[in-house]
Amino acid sequence: MSSRLLPNIIITGTPGCGKTSHASQLAQQCPELTHINVSEFAKANNCIEGVDESRDTSIVDEDKLLDALEPLADKGGLIIDWHCCEIFPERWIDLVIVLTCDNTVLYDRLEKRGYKQSKISENVECEIMQVLLTEAKENYDENIVIQLPSENVDALDENVDRVTQWFDNWKSDHPEGVSNDY
Numbered sequence: 001m002s003s004r005l006l007p008n009i010i011i012t013g014t015p016g017c018g019k020t021s022h023a024s025q026l027a028q029q030c031p032e033l034t035h036i037n038v039s040e041f042a043k044a045n046n047c048i049e050g051v052d053e054s055r056d057t058s059i060v061d062e063d064k065l066l067d068a069l070e071p072l073a074d075k076g077g078l079i080i081d082w083h084c085c086e087i088f089p090e091r092w093i094d095l096v097i098v099l100t101c102d103n104t105v106l107y108d109r110l111e112k113r114g115y116k117q118s119k120i121s122e123n124v125e126c127e128i129m130q131v132l133l134t135e136a137k138e139n140y141d142e143n144i145v146i147q148l149p150s151e152n153v154d155a156l157d158e159n160v161d162r163v164t165q166w167f168d169n170w171k172s173d174h175p176e177g178v179s180n181d182y
């Protein structure tokens with residue numbers, strides 16, 4: 001039986017809502033945590049199985065990705081930054097943060113990135129329909145899912161402070177860590 005002394009956190013949300021901004025600021029504020037940008041991690045660990053040309057994105061081989069992540073997840077202390085959360089086993093995860101963003105703010109961010117119109121519309125629609133929030137609530141205990149707004153820098157700072165506080169509390173509440181097994 002193995003246990004992890006640090007929690008694993010997912011930061012998810014529609015592309016452009018601020019996952020990477022939050023994850024990198026949180027990792028700076030909490031040096032025990034490691035930011036895993038899943039898109040980059042998948043590329044670096046040969047977990048790409050193709051390209052979705054209509055969406056202009058890589059297709060990740062999820063089985064390979066989970067195999068590559070498992071030893072790190074078992075140690076704990078990961079901030080998993082991805083626009084999808086349901087693939088990560090519940091037993092790995094201690095907190096799921098779903099970032100949300102006002103549609104017009106999100107539209108402007110995606111336009112600034114130079115995304116084509118169909119990709120902007122698809123993502124804004126995904127945000128309006130709260131797809132990621134629903135996915136998180138359907139796949140994890142609702143008590144570990146929190147929704148945080150990410151429209152501006154003040155919200156970003158507040159969110160990161162709040163998660164830092166949660167992280168400190170988690171460590172105090174779990175001095176022996178938690179089991180990696182069910």
Ligand SMILES: Nc1ncnc2c1ncn2[C@@H]1O[C@H](COP(=O)(O)OP(=O)(O)OP(=O)(O)O)[C@@H](O)[C@H]1O
Nearest residue numbers: 015016017018019020021083109150151152153156
């Ligand atoms: N809370 C925020 N306040 C101000 N700007 C923000 C905020 N969150 C994100 N941004 C800006 O929006 C853009 C997208 O942010 P970021 O890359 O963090 O999003 P993401 O959700 O990780 O996107 P992707 O899923 O495509 O990687 C960046 O230019 C970033 O500076």
